[in-house]
Amino acid sequence: MMIQWNKVPKGTKLSVRKRDRGEVTYSTAIFNEYDEQNGLVFVMSGKGQNLAYRERDCRIDDDKEFIKYRVSYEDFIAGKTPNVERIALEIAELVSRKNNDYNNSFENLFNEYGWTAFTIRLSDKLGRIKNLTDGKQDAQIKSESVEDTIKDIIGYSLLMLDVLERKGA
Numbered sequence: 001m002m003i004q005w006n007k008v009p010k011g012t013k014l015s016v017r018k019r020d021r022g023e024v025t026y027s028t029a030i031f032n033e034y035d036e037q038n039g040l041v042f043v044m045s046g047k048g049q050n051l052a053y054r055e056r057d058c059r060i061d062d063d064k065e066f067i068k069y070r071v072s073y074e075d076f077i078a079g080k081t082p083n084v085e086r087i088a089l090e091i092a093e094l095v096s097r098k099n100n101d102y103n104n105s106f107e108n109l110f111n112e113y114g115w116t117a118f119t120i121r122l123s124d125k126l127g128r129i130k131n132l133t134d135g136k137q138d139a140q141i142k143s144e145s146v147e148d149t150i151k152d153i154i155g156y157s158l159l160m161l162d163v164l165e166r167k168g169a
Contacts, residue, residue: 005034
């Protein structure tokens with residue numbers, strides 16, 4: 001879920017994710033302010049330093065506080081949030097369901113073949129877009145649009161990022 005950082009009160013307890021040489025650690029910090037233009041969350045560290053983190057590297061620890069400031073799925077769908085965020089959430093949910101249906105096949109392929117698995121998937125999808133847009137031939141499968149293919153590219157990218165994050169890369 002996305003957090004409405006501009007509504008979070010100063011002093012809210014957070015966890016921030018740090019990466020150092022492939023190792024991911026979390027530490028506690030106190031919310032200070034939000035820079036909406038740059039998507040940065042400023043926190044006060046335990047050592048009294050004002051540090052900036054990307055939104056995705058910060059989370060609200062307390063469940064009740066988190067619920068107050070999250071953007072709900074319903075708000076995304078209803079268009080009460082920016083379109084990009086709604087589209088991203090829709091793709092993330094679709095990818096999650098598909099990945100479950102396919103028994104985590106992407107990670108299994110990545111574990112067996114490495115980066116080749118990812119690049120082949122992207123190459124297939126880019127080839128599909130080229131065939132659909134160059135006007136040289138009609139699509140044989142009418143149910144697959146350019147939009148669907150772009151969503152697939154984003155989906156594979158999300159799966160790749162998930163694999164890398166869990167492996168600490």
